[in-house]
Amino acid sequence: MLDHAEPQEKQRSGLSLPERTGGTLCEDAVLRAARAAGRAASAADRDRRLAPAVVTALKEAGFARHFVPRRWGGREGGFADLITATALVAGQCPSAAWCGMLWAAHGRYAARLPEEGQREMWGRGPDTLIAAALAPPAGTARPVPGGWLLDGRWDCVSGVDFSHWVLLAAPVDDIPVAAGVTPAGPAPAGPWVLAVPRSEVIVRDTWRSTGLRGTGSNSVDVRGVFVPDRRACPLGDMLAAVVVPGASPARQASALVAGGPMLCAPALGAARLALRSWTRWAATSPAGRxxxxGDAAVQRVLARSGAEIDAVALLLDRAAVGAEAEPTAPRVEAVNRRDAAVAAELLVEAVERLFRTGGVHARDDTSEVQRAWRDTHTVAAHGVLRLDASAGAYAAWGEGEWSAPTPWEPR
Incomplete structure (x- = not known):
């Protein structure tokens, strides 16, 4: 039977990755991680955290090291590979995919820390798991000789239970810095990001979300922890585009040029999971009926939801290609933010349609459709995927820019 949950450009009999991965993420290891995550998906949803074996499988697949600089043993991988692998794992367990994707993304941010701070994180190997809470900044960071004193609480720190480090964004406490104190002079304006060992934060069991339950996105408290200068970076510098001739696109790109497409990838996998489960239900003849x-209305649901899900895959693929072709181009960022937000809306609509028409099966507490429905809505609620902000950034372009082909598309 046709597997309507998989991309239609290539029929698959089982899990597989497109050839375009080019070895940057180990295909066999990603498939093993997807299968391990699928076996433990119900337990992750129930327990509100991933199984240790799934975390190990995600590390072995290369998520944590994907964007880590090569000098530390990382891959400096591409956006397209990560989006593909994330969606594949999410087709079995969106919570596992969410954590794996974020562990990769946070490695890209940590690569903006001073050299000695990077050495502290990756000097023993590139598979360091890094959690983060960057938006909105919380707590306070007070400059002191040699570094900072950090206090506060940060919410929604995905995967923190298994992480080795946590990146925390905090406003700078406006206290004058005496002569000779490092950093010399007043701290640069705006929030700073401070890297704190997992052992120095207190994890609060606060994650009670409707969806992505298995991500363990709990809150963390920090009480007067000293963070040396080598583990601190202005938030603006961490998120901005930086032109570095010869560097990989990921090292140069801003946080937003591919952030939305990466965050949308778990929802793409969740929608495929919903469609796969719904199709099994729709194709089954119950008790001889x-x-x-066979009903035309049900066929229309299949056609429309399948097409919307495939359209999102194409949008995310184009966004990744654009981010890798022009990682520092403001227009690419505007287009990608728009496309990711619209993609999230399309996925919500597709899964809503499946949920509404799936009968009692879709509403059972063991239903994959119901779990994927919750996960898709939760992903789409992320601030980066809301259309209002991205639409404003896109509308800032002139009329000629709106209709102009992107540089990486045929003219």
Missing amino acids: PAAL
């Missing part, structure tokens, strides 16, 4: 899929 005709299968639901």
Whole structure:
């Protein structure tokens, strides 16, 4: 039977990755991680955290090291590979995919720390798991000789239970800095990001979300922890585009040029999971009665939801190509933010349609459709995927720019 949850450009009999990964993420290891995550998906949803074996499988697949600089043993991988692998794992367990994707993304941010701070994180190997809470900044960071004193609480720190480090964004406490104190002079304006060992934060069991339950996105408290200068960076510098001739696109790109597409990838996998489960239901003949899929209305649901999900895959693929072709171009960022937000809306609509038409099966507490429905809505609620902000950034372009082909597209 046709597997409507998989991209239609290549029929697959089982899990597989497109050839374009080019070895930057180990295909066999990603498939093993997806299968391990699928076996433990129900337990992760129930326990509100991933199984240790799934975390190990995600590390072995290369998520944590994906964007880590090569000098520390990392891959300096591309956006397209990560989006593909994330969606694949999410087709089995969106919570596992969410954590794996963020562990990769946070490695890209940590690569903006001073050299000695990077050495502290990756000197023993590139598979360091890094959690983060960057938006909105919280707590306070007070400059002191040699570094900072950090206090406060940060919410929604995904995967923190298994992480080795946590990146925390905090406003700078406006206290004058005496002569000779490092950093010399007043701290640069705006929030700073401070890297704190997991052992120095207190994790609070606060994650009670409707969806992505297995991410363990708990709150963390920090009480007067000293963070040396080598583990601190202005938030603006960490998130901005930086032109570095010869560097990989990921090292140069801003946080927003591919952040939305990366965050949307778990929802793409969740929608495929919903469609796969819904299709099995629709194609089954219960107690000798005709299968639901024989009804024209049900066929329209399949066609429209399948097309919307495939359209999102194409949008995210184009966004990744654009980010890698022009990682510092403001227009690419505007287009990608727009496309990621619209993609999230399309996925919500597709999964809503499946949920509404899936009968009692879709509403059962063991249903994959119901779990994927919760996960898709939760991903789409992320601030980066809301259309209002991205639409404003896109509308800032002139009329000629709106209709102009992007540089990486044929003219």
